[in-house]
Amino acid sequence: MNAFAEALPVIWVALGVVLLLILNMKFKINGMLALLLAAIFVGICEGLPLEAIGKSIEAGVGSTLGHLALIILFGAILGKLMVDSGAAQRVSSTLLQSFGPQKVQWAIMVIGLIFGLAMFYEVAFLILAPLVISIAREAKIPFLKLGITMVAAATTAHSLFPPQPGPTALVAAFHADMGMVYIYGIIVAIPTVICSGILLPKLLGNLDRPIPQLLESQKVFRDDEMPSFTTSLLVPLIPAIIITGVTIIKLFIPANASIISFLNFIGSAQVSMLIAVLVALYAFGTARGRTMTEVMSSYSTAIEKVALVVFIIGAGGAFKQIIMDTGVGDYIADMMRTSSVSPLIMAWFITVLLRLATGAGTVSAITAAGIVGPMITTFNVDPALMVLATASGSNTLTHVNDAAFWLFKEYFGLSIKDTFKTWGLLELTNSVVGLLIVLLLDKLI
Numbered sequence: 001m002n003a004f005a006e007a008l009p010v011i012w013v014a015l016g017v018v019l020l021l022i023l024n025m026k027f028k029i030n031g032m033l034a035l036l037l038a039a040i041f042v043g044i045c046e047g048l049p050l051e052a053i054g055k056s057i058e059a060g061v062g063s064t065l066g067h068l069a070l071i072i073l074f075g076a077i078l079g080k081l082m083v084d085s086g087a088a089q090r091v092s093s094t095l096l097q098s099f100g101p102q103k104v105q106w107a108i109m110v111i112g113l114i115f116g117l118a119m120f121y122e123v124a125f126l127i128l129a130p131l132v133i134s135i136a137r138e139a140k141i142p143f144l145k146l147g148i149t150m151v152a153a154a155t156t157a158h159s160l161f162p163p164q165p166g167p168t169a170l171v172a173a174f175h176a177d178m179g180m181v182y183i184y185g186i187i188v189a190i191p192t193v194i195c196s197g198i199l200l201p202k203l204l205g206n207l208d209r210p211i212p213q214l215l216e217s218q219k220v221f222r223d224d225e226m227p228s229f230t231t232s233l234l235v236p237l238i239p240a241i242i243i244t245g246v247t248i249i250k251l252f253i254p255a256n257a258s259i260i261s262f263l264n265f266i267g268s269a270q271v272s273m274l275i276a277v278l279v280a281l282y283a284f285g286t287a288r289g290r291t292m293t294e295v296m297s298s299y300s301t302a303i304e305k306v307a308l309v310v311f312i313i314g315a316g317g318a319f320k321q322i323i324m325d326t327g328v329g330d331y332i333a334d335m336m337r338t339s340s341v342s343p344l345i346m347a348w349f350i351t352v353l354l355r356l357a358t359g360a361g362t363v364s365a366i367t368a369a370g371i372v373g374p375m376i377t378t379f380n381v382d383p384a385l386m387v388l389a390t391a392s393g394s395n396t397l398t399h400v401n402d403a404a405f406w407l408f409k410e411y412f413g414l415s416i417k418d419t420f421k422t423w424g425l426l427e428l429t430n431s432v433v434g435l436l437i438v439l440l441l442d443k444l445i
Contacts, residue, residue, distance in 0.1 A: 009046060009326045013357060016042035016319075020400050025416055031406060032308070035315035038400075039322040046326040056325045057318040064317025064403055065310065068122055072310055072407070073303055074273035075126025078236060078280050080302035081295070083130045085284035086226035087235070092134035094229045101139040105149045108132065109197050112153025113189065115240060121158040122407060125151065127236040129411060133211055142207040144422060147412060152197030152426050155404075156434075159395035160185045160388060166365050167391050173369035174390075176383035184384050188392070188437045196429035204421065212413045227283060235283050238276035243267050309410040313403045320402075323357060343381050344389040344442060347372045348435045351393025355402075365394040382445060385438050392434030397427050 020038035023029040029037075036057065043053035082088040099107045111131075115124035128150050136143035161167055161182065171178050201207065226232070234241075246267030253259065265271055285295035341349070350372065354364030369390055398405050399420070409419040 012042050012045040013323055013326070015045070017400060021416065032312045032315040035312070035319045035400065039319040042326065043322045048325065053322065056321045060318035060321025061314040063321070065314045068313060068403060069310055070270045071122050071273055072126060072306060072313070074277050075122065076302040076306035077277050077299055079126055079130040080298050081280045081284040082232070082236065084298045085288050086221035087232035087284050088130040088134040089221050090226040090229055090232040091131050092138050095135060096138055101141065104135055104139055105146060105198055108135070108146050108149045109153045109193055112150040113157045113193065116154030116157030117161050121154055121404065124154040125407060128154065142209065143211060144207040144209055144412065145201045148201045148422055148426050149197035151408065151423070152430060153193045155395055155427065156189050156193050156430055159391045160189055166394055167387060170365055170369055170387040170390055174383040174386045176387045180384035181387050184388055184441060187441065188388050188434050191437055192430055192433045195433045196426045200426055200429055210413065212411060227288065231283055235276060235280050238279060239269065239272040242272040242275065309407065312406045312410055316400065316403050316406050319400070343372045344385060344438060347386055347390040348393040351390050352396045352431065355394055355396050355398060365390050382442070385442055389435060389438045392431050392438060395427060395434065396431035397424050
């Protein structure tokens with residue numbers, strides 16, 4: 001009976017997810033409303049006071065959108081300006097000419113890895129999405145085929161490599177050598193992305209879906225109407241250039257230098273995205289002969305189209321916060337402490353469970369690190385491999401409590417079923433292949 005009582009938090013969360021799926025899939029209730037109702041259901045079943053449920057929802061929406069709202073809006077604006085100016089068509093046509101339709105997936109994979117390494121995943125997704133649509137249209141292939149490749153590459157780089165927050169925190173938690181994390185990480189990332197981004201789409205059957213309205217351009221631009229390839233590629237890369245540049249500069253100056261506050265300011269995701277949007281207003285707008293009124297029309301349309309996505313993601317944050325406040329993560333962590341399994345597998349498995357329960361990749365990874373960290377010396381495991389095993393677990397199959405799940409679903413205009421089939425399977429493949437490569441490295445090193 002005591003074991004059943006202890007497991008109740010997990011049971012209520014599972015029932016909350018089922019309720020959410022029924023509301024959304026059977027009764028066609030909008031994702032935002034379904035998420036909020038499911039969050040309230042779980043909070044009540046877990047015995048949270050009604051006032052505490054309200055505060056958890058407020059905290060969840062605030063913490064999620066406080067970080068993501070401007071990033072999503074600026075990303076959508078930047079993508080819309082690229083589409084409406086012909087910049088997305090320029091990049092897509094140039095890549096197709098250089099690589100050909102048969103090899104364009106490999107180009108998308110490389111670009112996705114670069115963007116995922118250099119910037120927050122949400123920024124990388126929102127900047128690359130219009131490029132994927134344009135390339136797919138010109139190559140006459142389903143956009144989801146390239147979308148899966150792009151997301152697989154971006155999420156892998158984001159989860160495995162510093163200076164992204166998750167792996168950076170893991171390097172500190174496991175006292176790992178950052179250089180070795182990069183070296184082993186490359187060995188892990190390449191086969192992982194090939195499996196999830198190149199091979200998986202071949203196994204998923206028909207991926208034809210209507211092009212999302214936000215990213216659909218009605219105009220085919222002439223060569224002289226489009227920005228140059230260099231401009232078209234560099235402007236969306238501005239956040240990556242700024243963030244990476246700030247990170248490198250900070251390595252060579254004292255931590256108490258007066259310029260640090262300025263670097264942290266312009267190196268934030270929100271400000272670097274704002275700078276990119278301001279440059280894009282000129283480079284993709286007035287510099288192309290468009291009036292400011294026409295440019296602002298693209299600006300407004302982007303915000304209108306993505307507004308619902310923002311609120312759905314905020315509701316997902318509320319659901320995640322309710323789950324975290326019920327202590328499900330602590331229950332899972334306590335349950336796994338006494339296991340004698342290899343710390344690499346343990347770190348991955350605990351992180352997977354926590355990610356499924358909370359929807360928070362960084363939180364689940366750091367929690368797992370605290371549990372299995374002391375096992376490193378007992379089992380004589382390479383700390384860099386522990387970082388990568390844990391990071392692979394944080395990049396696993398996610399569902400309705402993850403903001404990235406809803407971003408993929410709503411931005412690409414998919415059903416929940418199709419999102420599980422594409423986003424879910426690519427993330428699961430990423431996670432499992434990543435663990436297998438880490439285990440192989442552990443045997444060889």
